[in-house]
Amino acid sequence: MKELQTLVRHLEAHLQDELAAQERTLGLLEAEEHALRGRDPHLVFERTTALERELATGVGRARRREELLARLGALWRVPPATLTLSSIAERAGVEGERIRRLRGELRERVAKVVKLARRVATLARTHQRFFSDVLQSLFATIGAGDVRQNGSLLDAEA
Amino acid sequence: MSNLGLNIGLQGLLSSQSSLDTIGHNITNANTPGYSRQSLEIGTNTAVQVRNLLMGNGVQATIVRRTVDQLLNARLIGQQSGVSRLDARLSVLGEAEGLLGNTSESGLGKAMQSFFTALSNLSATPEDPVLQSGAVQNASQLASVFNQLATNVNVLKDDTIARMQAHVDAVNELAEQISGLNKQISATEASGVTANDLRDRRENVLRELAKLIDVKGIEDARGAVRVLVGGSMLVSPTTFNQMELATSGDGSLEIRMQGQTDSLGITGGAIGGLLQVYQNSLPTISNELDELAKNWILELNRVHTTGVGGSGPFTSLVAANTFSDVDGDGVVTDELLSNSGLPFDVVDGEVVVNVTDLATGAIDKHVLAIDASRATVSDLVNELNSLGHVTATVDGQGRLHVFSEPGYGFDFSARLDTNPDAVGSFGGGQATITSATDGPYALADGDTLQLTGPAGTFTVTFSASQFAQIGAATADELAAVINADPNMQTNGLVATVVGERLVLQTAGSGASESFSVDAGSALGALGWSAATTVVGHDSAVSVTIGGSYTGSANDQYTFVPNMDGVVGTTAGLKVFVYDQSGQQVAALDVGAGYNPGDELDVLNGVTLKLGFGTLSASDFDVFQVDVTADSDTSDLLPALGLNALFTGDDALSIGVRNDLLATPSLFASSQSGAPGDGSNLLEMLEFDAADVAGLGGSSFGATWADLVSSVGLDIDSSRSAYDAEEFLMQSLDARRDQVSGVNVDEELVNMMTAEQAYNAAAQFIRVSAELGDELMRLL
Known part of the structure; x- marks a missing residue:
């Protein structure tokens, strides 16, 4: 019983971390969207790098999450892959009440992140296609081919 | 909320689209002259209030801005004006150099040399008709080259005017374009956007304008530019003016606004350059060419007019130049010689007119004093008519005609009178006595001269009424008064004049001829002694003058014996020679040891031969020879073009006298008229290298070379200035490209x-x- 309480507390802490991470991701995505609309490639690079760093922190959290799920599965003698936050909260009974609440908050937060990420990704992809099309058009006009493919230097004024 | 999000995304995409459009516009116009790089400025959209929240509203493109440096552009316009000015100047000067620097067969330098070569050839055999024709043809060829050069310069002037007119038309067109662009820019920018491409176009048109004239552009608050030319408004924000090429009061060209009278004083741009060349460089070339031609005509004619052709003295001459009715009273003969419309100045001086008896060769040399500022055309005609055997008239065109009586000829040469003692006052066969000194003589009213001849004694009385001024009676007056006494003829006596001396002699010759000067109050004035008997001689002394006078000034040599004696016999017998100032300049031994008929060098190229006979210092034997360095010190002959080689007075009008072209034997090769005499040719040949006062002490060849090289130097200095200005403009252009140009690599x-x-x-x-x-x- 004491082990369950310990594992639930650790899971609660992890969910708190995840909530904070999603909040940061949300902020970074908004900043990225702003940079994309500002058309400043350097700012876009900067924001993308920040987002990349944030995403990298998710690897550690995922490992921690898998470890907690493995220990809970062993405790309840079920495969860890079958566990979800709602089944964990239900199995934990009273101890799982906070997990249930955190799950609701996290679900809402992740949904926001996913929604914003899809929109911003679409925006970035659209911008990228604009530039790509123009570049292709210009290269075709001056007969230089796609420098991105062949890596040759271009003297466009020649 | 979802609509707002979609809108934000759409605006973002539109902003990107605008940015791409701007980049594409830049890249497309990368090579468009005068294009200024554009950039899109992005700003945050105004936030939108949704319920209680102020929601961000994305971004929007606020303005497309040109990247320009106005100060740099203004400097470029000014620099363009300077470069174009020098370019236009170089263009015209290059053409001028091309037509002047012609070293081919038809060049002026070559033509001068050919002319002098022809004269040199002719000088060896002045009577050769082929060489005479060659000399005349070369003179004609030279005149044609002058004509062609003058015509070419005039054509170049006309071309320059045509170019200026074309440029002025272009300026007017560009002014109209700027005015139109002003309106478009003002209208476009009134809505709050910047008319970048229109401004670039206007900048380009302004620069095109600066290529033509020096302009200043000032932009007003509404984006319209005022264009000032020489302080006058060419383009205003609402309208534009037109320029025109006009002729000013003094005949020079000027650029001004239509409807105005003041010159704009344009100095820059192609028009400024052309104007400067047209008003300064081309007239200088033209003037120097004319000056060269004018001096050529004058100097060669100075020699030719005083020469004699192979056919000897003239029987008829017509002046090439005409007198004009300067005072407008309908009469040309009342004009003063100094202001009678002749192309060359007539100054105070003398003109020698030799009247030759074609049968005997005897020359009657007359020296006409020319008082140019007092004597009229009529006075000149009268003076010529008074010479005897010569008649002068002025025709209806104002041309002087001179012709001689049959049997006589005339010329204006400096030739010596080879038989200066026609009177026989120097050892002649007649009984002769000459006054001791030159007149005038100080006689008094009632003075007498008592003479005794074969028919008896008689007295000539001198009355004041017979003289202009008896106290200064001239030899001519005295001779006239004495000859008027009938006793003179009765006694076979004649009074005549040698120089300014009175000569009394018998009409007949021989030792039997005699008369005596007995007495009279006039003896003292004449230097005679009372009771002097004069006897003739059976053998008269022949006097022959030869050679050519080489002295630098006109003079008169007076020859007198130092004693009574026989030529070639009497020891110590000399002939003293005095110049016009009375200075003895030679003493010739003609006594014992002198072989009568031998030639004696007198002075300055003049020689003397004396025949056998008796000379008398007691009877004041004397003869005089006029030696002439310049037979026309007044320039009357070249001014008239009488016996001229060249006609005209400038490069365009120079030609060869028509009758010379028709009859080359009229070419005045000689100063004496003697066969083989090419002395006049030699004098003309000196101009191959001689310094000419009218050309500032430079020779014809050197002056021509200077003219050609001065144009070359002008071009060199202009080219240096052009290179420097062009380099500066390229630097400014490079800086402009850095500021405003499109770097396609960077954009990509x-x-x-x-x-x-x-x-x-x-x-x-x-x-x-x-x-x-x-x-x-x-x-």
Whole structure:
């Protein structure tokens, strides 16, 4: 019983971390969207790098999450892959009440992140296609081919 | 809320689209002259209030801005004006150099040399008709080259005017364009946007304008530019003026605004350059060419007019130049010689007119004093008519005609009178006595001269009424008064004049001829002694003058014996020679040891031969010879073009006298008229290298070379200035390109960078979404 309480507390802490991470991701995505609309490639690079760093922190959290799920599965003698936050909260009974609440908050937060990420990704992809099309058009006009493919230097004024 | 999000995304995309459009516009116009790089400025959209929240509203493109440096552009316009001025100047001067620097067969330098070569050839055999014709043809060829050069310069002047007119038309067209662009820019920018491309176009047109004239552009608050030319408004914000090429009061060209009278004083641009060349350089070339031709005509004619052709003295001459009715009273003969419309100045001086008896060769040399500022054309005609055997008239065109009586000829040469003692006052066969000194003589009213001849004694009485001024009676007056006494003829006596001396002699010759000067109050004035008997001689002394006078000034040599004696016999017998000032300049031994008939050098190229006979110092034997360095010190002959080689007075009008072209034997090769005499040719040949006062002490050849090289130097200095100005303009252009030009590489790199950034962003965001999806599965 004491082990369950310990594992639930650790899971609660992890969910708190995840909530904070999603909040940061949300902020970074908004900043990225702003940079994309500002058309400043350097700012876009900067924001993308920040987002990349944030995403990298998710690897550690995922490992921690898998470890907690493995220990809970062993405790309840079920495969860890079958566990979800709602089944964990239900199995934990009273101890799982906070997990249930955190799950609701996290679900809402992740949904926001996913929604914003899809929109911003679409925006970035659209911008990228604009530039790509123009570049292709210009290269075709001056007969230089796609420098991105062949890596040759271009003297466009020649 | 979802609509707002969509709107934000759309505006973002539109902003990107605008940015791409701007980059594409830049790249497309990378090679468009005068294009200024444009950039899109992005700003945050105004926030939108949704319920109680102030929601961000994305971005929008606020303005497309030209990247320009107005000060740099203004300097470029000014610099363009300077470069174009020098370019236009170089263009015209280059053409001028081309036509002047012609060293081919038809060049002026070559033509001068050919002319002098022809004269040199002719000088060896002056009577050779082929060489005479060659000399005349070369003179004609030279005149044609002068004519062609003058015509070419005039054509170049006309071309320059045509170019200026074309440029003025272009200026007016450009002014209209700027005015139109002003209106378009003002209208466009009134709505709050910047008319970048229109401004670039206007900048280009302004620069085109600066190529033609020096302009100043000032932009007003509404974006319209005022264009000032020489302080006058060419283009205002609402309208424009037109320029015109006009002729000013003094005949010079000027550029002014239509409807105005003041010159704009344009100095820059192609028009400024052309105007400067037209008003300064070309007239200088033209003037120097004319001056060269004028001096050529004058100097060669100075020699030719005083020469004699192979056919000897003239029987008829017509002046090439005409007198004009300067005072406008309908009569030309009342004009003063100094202001009678002749192309060359007539100054105070003398003209020698030799009247030759063609049968005997005897020359009657007359020296006409020319008082140019007092004597009229009529006075000149009268003086010529008074010479005897010569008649002068002025025809209806104002041309002087001179012709001689049959049997006589005339010329204006400096030739010596080879038989200066026609009177026989120097050892002649007649009984002769000459006054001891030159007149005038100080006689008094009632003075007498008592003479005794074969018919008896008689007395000539001198009355004041017979003289202009008896106290200064001239030899001519005295001779006339004495000859008027009938006793003179009765006694076979004649009074005549040698120089300014009175000569009394018998009409007949021989030792039997005699008369005596007995007495009279006039003896003292004449230097005679009372009771002097004069006897003739059976053998008269022949006097022959030869050679050519080489002295530098006109003079008169007086020859007198130092004693009574026989030529070639009497020891110590000499002939003293005095110049006009009375200075003895030679003493010739003609006594014992002198072989009568031998030639004696007198002075300055003049020689003397004396025949056998008796000379008498007691009877004041004397003869005089006029030696002439310049037979026309007044320039009357070249001014009239009488016996001229060249006609005209400038490069365009120079030609060869028509009758010379028809009859080359009229070419005045000689100064004496003697066969083989090419002395006049030699004098003309001196101009091959001689310094000419009218050309500032330079020779014809050197003056021509200077003219050609001065144009070359002008071109060199202009080219140096052009190179410097062009270099500066290129530097300014480079700076403008740095500021306003499009660097296509940079634009493409920017685009590729952006494309990569968006690509990377899209990928990471997609990862972010995938991680979220994975997390959702756990939830």
